[in-house]
Amino acid sequence: MEQFDIQEELKKLPDKPGVYIMHDENDEIIYVGKAVILKNRVRSYFRESTKKTAKISRMVSKIKWFEYVVTDSELEALVLENNLIKENQPKYNTMLKDDKTYPYIKVTVQEKYPRILFTREIRKDKARYFGPYTSAASVKETLELMRKLYKIRACRSMHEGPCLYYHIGQCDAPCENRISPEAYAENVQKALQFLNGDYKPLMSHLEEAMNRASEEMEYEKAAEYRDRLEALKQVAQKQKITDLG
Secondary structure (H helix, E strand, O other), X not given: OOOOOHHHHHOOOOOOOEEEEEEOOOOXXXXXXXXXXXXXXXXXXXXXXXXXXXXXXXXXXXXXXXEEEEOOOHHHHHHHHHHHHXXXXXXXXXXXXXXXXXXXXXXXXXXXXXXXXXXXXXXXXXXXXXOOOOOHHHHHHHHHHHHHHHOOOOOOOOOOOOOHHHHOOOOOOHHHOOOOHHHHHHXXXXXXXXXXXXXXXXXXXXXXXXXXXXXXXXXXXXXXXXXXXXXXXXXXXXXOEEEOO
């Protein structure tokens, strides 16, 4: 290919989301990344004032040229990045090289008493899938919180008699008919409401609990609510929906 002038090409980067692909002198892909704004993200690698880890500095020293793909949204960029990393196994991408992928939230709406689950794969099973998300820890924190608030079952199959989750106050034991299908469905709807983008009720609940704990000088509890609120915000920022029948 013609001589690639990195500084000149940096000037041409668009102010849009997308994926950037770094190549070395042998044209091998050594790194794939996603960006909300390609111009800002890619330029940051070559800016001396940007603090870099030793690993990133080594990677940048090996870049001879780069290319990029503009996407319509950050979500599209995230999915494309995932696929390109799996396909090319770049040396400097430490995540997503194996069979793991970004996490999703799965709601088994096809079941009489739906569950809300963490998953890394989408199946055509009539469940509803939300995601992908970039933080598995935030997803797990959010799922735990929704189960505590809405008492949605987490078991794989209906037990004979209430399980541990019932005894610790995290399930209403539909297996024992201790909640009506209508009341349970209402709780699931509240959870779906959040996953569909209505974050205010859940966030207001946490903010009130955090402030109350702080006023009562229960600072550890207040910090716990604060951390849950932050995890919730991370999930909310990345919120997208995928429906598969």
